[in-house]
Amino acid sequence: MGVQTAMDEVLHAPTIVEALRAADDVAFEAGRDPSVRTLRVLLTALARSDDIAAIASVHALAEMHDEEALRRLVGLLSDPRAFIREHAAWALGQSLPRLEAVGRLLGLVAEGGFSGMLAQHTIEKWSGAAGEALAIAIESALLGMTDASSRATLVETLGLIRQPIATRLLREVALDPRESDEAREAAIAALGQRRDTAGLDDDLGTVVAAGGRLAAAARLALIDLDPAPAAHRGARGLTVAQLFLHADIDPSLSAVGAGDNGGIATLLVRLGDALTVDEASPVQRALTLSRGPLEHSAEDLLRVAGTSRGHVYGRIPLAARPVASAAAWPYRVTARRGIRRVLRAAGGVDVVHLRMADVGSLAAADVARELGIPTVFTVAPDPHSVIRSLEDAGTLTREGFGETDLREHFWFRARLVQTLAASASHTVFFPRPDLVQEMRELVGIDMNARSERHTVVAEGVDLEVIDQAVAEARVAGIEGAAAAGAAFGDLAALLGDLAEDRRGLPLLVTVGRLHRVKGVATLVGAWAESSLSERANLLVIGGDLDEPSRDEQEQLDLVADVVPPHQRARRGLILAGHRANDVAARWIAAARFGMPGLAAAGGAYVCASIKEEFGLAVLEAMATGLVVVAPDGGGPATYVDHGDTGFLTATWDQDRLTDAVAAALDRAADDDEHRARRSRDVVAEGFTIQAMAATLAPIYASVVAQEAELARAARMPA
Known part of the structure; x- marks a missing residue:
């Protein structure tokens, strides 16, 4: 042209x-x-x-x-x-x-x-x-x-x-x-x-x-x-590596919600378990890589090398103190060396699954290419969706793009998504409305070309954890916190600190990292500056309140501008900080059933993210039977029935968010057990972690078979 x-x-x-x-x-x-x-x-x-x-x-x-x-x-x-x-x-x-x-x-x-x-x-x-x-x-x-x-x-x-x-x-x-x-x-x-x-x-x-x-x-x-990698420990099935280097991932999920420990950490723990729990699964070993202290790295390598079956964790030492994902790019070389070390110690990794356009994926792609390991890449229009939302909101313009790009690295990340997708043996996509069109328009991927290399895979949640949380929350709603377990006792203590006239109101709950993309400050503003604050208290679960990161402190400062810390108890705002995943599940369920003398039944869950590629926390809230509020694009739009199980809105617009939350409280006040059952059924029928594992395992097997065929063809005479 x-x-x-x-x-x-x-x-x-x-x-x-x-x-x-x-x-x-x-x-x-x-x-x-x-x-x-x-x-x-x-x-x-x-x-x-x-x-x-x-x-x-x-x-x-x-x-x-x-x-x-x-x-x-x-x-x-x-x-x-x-x-x-x-x-x-x-x-x-x-x-x-x-x-x-x-x-x-x-x-x-x-x-x-x-x-x-x-x-x-x-x-x-x-x-x-x-x-x-x-x-x-x-x-x-x-x-x-x-x-x-x-x-x-x-x-x-x-x-x-x-x-x-x-x-x-x-x-x-x-x-x-x-x-x-x-x-x-x-x-x-x-x-x-x-x-x-x-x-x-x-x-x-x-x-x-x-x-x-x-x-x-x-x-x-x-x-x-040492020139010799560890020997493969006689595994009959596949070893799949997955990673997210900006979180402290452990089986108990104790750090979820602090720093960058978001839904991806929960997903990787649950998925690694689900992939390997069934002996009939082609995946025999799942290796999850996250950050960790330098002093424990050698021990981690021994554990990785000595595990031939199940879910094992390897930690990559990046910095002496945790670094937010946006600031972790300078650790590219350190990440690459750490990933290479763990993969060599594992002694036979068959597939590496990459999910984020971050420094971990950048480094892991280099290592996989060096070691000849095929990759699977989950493609999401990120940062494309964020760019579109910010432009729609008027906060990002062409004339100011350069300065924003210095902070957010939009150009580099968009190119990284394209590169990782192009080099992957198989690409995975989240369900979203108009998926094929959006991938073509936002990312430039034609899903109809080589369709056998593209699969739509819904993420999933662990219903067993959620059902247990609901069962205990029912007890707490009838008999009080003391009858339901320690997690409810902690919540009761937080609710008890509120002003007495606030204790008969239902709860609005949000769970997630304290990061501007998650929209917590926007939600607090929508609630505090409207009649919503007269109808419900607001419980924010997430963030390290003791040693906040720069991103967390930015959000805390914005929240404090709207509701100063000394006014929180009187006005009904609870900043609970990060909690273990099973504790957060119980508190979400408690918003539905209430707690005698502390919170009324009929609460709602609010996801105020600028964009949400899939929305695991939204799914968890739906599985408890709560009415939800979520972004009107991305994953939630494929499973939230607007006006029934929840409300979809332009979450970046405070006025629209306010209206959606008000509608959710109205819907929740109906106390409709049938609606709650419909919400759970949606999750049970298509969005469990077991269903996700059952879809991914054959993909991994097909990628390995494809690589084996390529290797055989390469040895054939011309």
């Missing part, structure tokens, strides 16, 4: 998502016609106020593979717009090494953050052709660098240079007590990747003997130096 026509498509696209997709054509046309006129078109777009056209031009310059275009691209590393500098660092990875760019790229690496990760990735790509020059440049950069964090990041980058020239300095840093522990740890981890270097066992043994955190890092490096 020509680069001018392609750029016009970007400039005149009716939505931001469509403009992002049209940017691919600009890059393609620039690569097809690297002419002077193409360069003029791109440079003109770079000067526009339209941020999307400007970013599209950055990536198109990289595709031209033209000397003048690349010179201009290098120059953008000094652009006054931070988002242009970031995209230039990323785009340069598509070119041959440009030594005049190395200094500025290393400056970004030293600054850290997402931009630093992209610059480091480019340096890594260039290292194959220019490793020695890059190693010398990094060593020079370290000479004047005193900041411990920056030195550590540069040392980590040096560790990505495979040429022997980098090894000397890595050994010096690893053994130098004058260096910060952070820099020494980065050097130690890098040495674990250099199996062809003599004497490293002795060097690392010295660090182990000294004890402390560095000793734990050295033990892992020694494990990495």
Whole structure:
């Protein structure tokens, strides 16, 4: 179509998502016609106020593979717009090494953050052709660098240079007590990747003997130096790995709701169990990877290596303190090494299931490709749905896209979704209205092409846990908390702290992470600034209230602006913090039946998320028989019967959310046992964790069979 026509498509696209997709054509046309006129078109777009056209031009310059275009691209590393500098660092990875760019790229690496990760990735790509020059440049950069964090990041980058020239300095840093522990740890981890270097066992043994955190890092490096992966423990069935690195996942789900420990953590625990509980299942072992402390990593590896059947957990050490998913991108290298280590220890992983466009999936995809393990990818229009919702709400514009992209990394994440889907052996999709059309329009995937490689899989919940919660909540609703168990006693204590005139009202309940995407602050505003606060109390389950993350603190501050902490008891707001999954299930059920003298029956569940790809907590609430409020797009729209079992609305709009919650309270006041039974039946008939496992297991088996066939074909003579 020509680069001018392609750029016009970007400039005149009716939505931001469509403009992002049209940017691919600009890059393609620039690569097809690297002419002077193409360069003029791109440079003109770079000067526009339209941020999307400007970013599209950055990536198109990289595709031209033209000397003048690349010179201009290098120059953008000094652009006054931070988002242009970031995209230039990323785009340069598509070119041959440009030594005049190395200094500025290393400056970004030293600054850290997402931009630093992209610059480091480019340096890594260039290292194959220019490793020695890059190693010398990094060593020079370290000479004047005193900041411990920056030195550590540069040392980590040096560790990505495979040429022997980098090894000397890595050994010096690893053994130098004058260096910060952070820099020494980065050097130690890098040495674990250099199996062809003599004497490293002795060097690392010295660090182990000294004890402390560095000793734990050295033990892992020694494990990495072992050239032989663990033997497969005689498993007859498949081993499937699944991961979410931004949560502390354990079988008890004790941390769910804190930080990024959301519904995905619950899903992975329940699914891993369900996949392996049936001896007839083709899946014999499920391996769930999440974050964990460095000091326990070696023990985890032993447990993984020694488990041949069932659900086993492996923990990846990322940072000394938990890091939110949006801030975890700089841990790409650490994540990749940790994932590789656990998969090798498992001794025979057949499939890796990726679910999120995050640093864990980015790193795991690299490891799977390196080890020859096929992947299954659950495709969700994220960040596409968020972009659309923010644009609809008027809070995201084309002119302000660049600054938002610096925080949210929308462009990179959208491209990552496309890359992971394209490289997967099989793709899985959540049910949603107009799924085929939305995947084509938002993500650019044609589900009708190679339909045998695409499957729609509903997520599921554990009805046994929920039914037990409902049974106990019925007792609590009749006889009081003391007759129903400890979980209800804790809830009774929270309700008892409310002002006396609030204790006869029903409960509105929401469960989830304290993150802006989850809309908790919007819900509190809708409730507190309307008559809803006169009709019901609001119980928010989720978040680490003692040591909140940056995202959690942001939401807590917004909530405090509406309801100051000292007014919560008088006004009926309860911030309960995160609770174990089975406790949250009991409290959700209690909203339906009430508790004598503390809460009236007839409460409702509210999901105020900007977007909800599927909505496990909504399903759990429906299974208890509660009326629910949920977003009018994504998964909930496929199972909530609007006006009967719940109400669908534009949750990002506070007025519409208020109206929907009011309607839900009206519906719940009917005390309709038939409606409650219909809600549970919907979940029981199509949304259990057992049904999900029964659908996924044959997919994993088919992927492995397909890989075996490819391997056989590759051995056949031409």
